[in-house]
Amino acid sequence: MEDHQIVEMYIQRNQEAVIQTEMKYTQYCRSIAVHIQHNLEDANEALNDTWLAAWNSIPPHIPKCLKTFLGRLTRNISLKRVRSENALKRGNNEIKVIFEEVENWLQSDQDLEREVAEQELTEELNLFLDSVSDIERNVFVRRYWYMQSISEIAEYHGFSNSKVKSMLLRVRNKLKKRLEMENYL
Structure with missing residues (x-):
């Protein structure tokens, strides 16, 4: 249907x-x-x-x-x-690690949700994801939307864990720069 x-x-x-x-x-x-x-x-x-x-x-x-x-x-x-x-406190390490990867640059003195409507931020994220390569987009979405582990992503793409970590770091840094340029951070 x-x-x-x-x-x-x-x-x-x-x-x-x-x-x-x-x-x-x-x-x-x-x-x-x-x-x-x-x-x-x-x-x-x-x-x-x-x-x-x-x-x-x-x-x-x-x-x-x-x-x-x-x-x-x-x-x-x-x-x-x-x-x-309270799974984050009791040791659901994968989700804890994912949140820790982005929390340091998402924190600000101002509440991001009050400053920027969710729709605008979503649109900006979509524009950003359109600007990166298909592989980078796929790895980023698998990690931060589907919350897959580094090893799951590496296995899916045939990459080493270190390559996935490196790729994620580069994409996060690109996203951070873009959000800073657009005054979201």
């Missing part, structure tokens, strides 16, 4: 929308949740919360890309679960 048909079912409040969403996007959303939570049971709970959040969000929100919308819901729900369980 096409995404626009599924979205239309949500708008009409047809419960078949949830069934179709689950059939089409469980594998995609589960992979996001598992990478963040590192636990299949918790990931499956996050999926149930994702389907409910989609039901509650559509309408009034009408997503342009259902896959991206569901991925974002899953990611946010999974991250919220990790935070609420």
Whole structure:
């Protein structure tokens, strides 16, 4: 079933929308949740919360890309679960490392969310990602969106761990410079 048909079912409040969403996007959303939570049971709970959040969000929100919308819901729900369980303090090292990689230059005296609307920052990030190579974009998205480990990314691309780390450092530095030039930092 096409995404626009599924979205239309949500708008009409047809419960078949949830069934179709689950059939089409469980594998995609589960992979996001598992990478963040590192636990299949918790990931499956996050999926149930994702389907409910989609039901509650559509309408009034009408997503342009259902896959991206569901991925974002899953990611946010999974991250919220990790935070609420204090997983960062108890040793979920991969997520802790990911946050530490960017936290030092995202901190400022001003609250970034109050200064810049989320949409503007998203657009700037998308423009930045369009300006880097396909490989750099793929590595960056795998690390900071899907929260994959360095070794998973290296294995996928056939790179060494050090090459992935180096590439991520270069891309983060490019992003930081761009955000500074555009007065986001």
